[in-house]
Amino acid sequence: MASAERPGRGRLSSLDLAPDEAQDDIFWAMGELNKRQRTQADILFELNDRLAVKGVDPISKSAFNRKAMRVASAAARLSERRALFEGIAPQFTPERIDEGNVVLGELIKTVIAEALDDSADAIGAKGAMELARAFKHAVEGQTISSEAKRRAFERAQKQVGAAVESVAKSKGITAEVRAKMMETLGVIQRGA
Numbered sequence: 001m002a003s004a005e006r007p008g009r010g011r012l013s014s015l016d017l018a019p020d021e022a023q024d025d026i027f028w029a030m031g032e033l034n035k036r037q038r039t040q041a042d043i044l045f046e047l048n049d050r051l052a053v054k055g056v057d058p059i060s061k062s063a064f065n066r067k068a069m070r071v072a073s074a075a076a077r078l079s080e081r082r083a084l085f086e087g088i089a090p091q092f093t094p095e096r097i098d099e100g101n102v103v104l105g106e107l108i109k110t111v112i113a114e115a116l117d118d119s120a121d122a123i124g125a126k127g128a129m130e131l132a133r134a135f136k137h138a139v140e141g142q143t144i145s146s147e148a149k150r151r152a153f154e155r156a157q158k159q160v161g162a163a164v165e166s167v168a169k170s171k172g173i174t175a176e177v178r179a180k181m182m183e184t185l186g187v188i189q190r191g192a
Helices: 020-035 040-053 061-091 094-171 175-185
Strands: none
């Protein structure tokens, strides 16, 4: 049987009561709904045809509609979140993340210090542990952020170095001029 657990009250729908052998067809129908290329009525008609071939009772129009509404609502929320993250993703460069994390970490440290100053006796052992954990996570966040910045810097160094090497080889530039270009661009030369 399909999952009989459903939030709320009321009896189970024909969709909830569909046997296991019908689940592949139900998943197909949900996929078709997500594609948004066919009407809900058309998809339900084909779903019920597929179920009839298997000897399974048809899914009612109302049960299918309720499920379609939940699927559409979930898809809309996902789409909204995806658009939101795509809009703010360019702001999360390693440098900006690092700056934001440092500010946030310092804010958390200040809040912890103020909480300790205001009510050191009222916090108790559990509260002290939670504050210590928050402080630890703030410091870890700052460390991770610095590590991301360092990796981005090293990646950029390698790309610039490779570009200079490529130009130097194609144009026949001497080692001295190449070294000067690297120095000017701020590329750290290992083993040179």
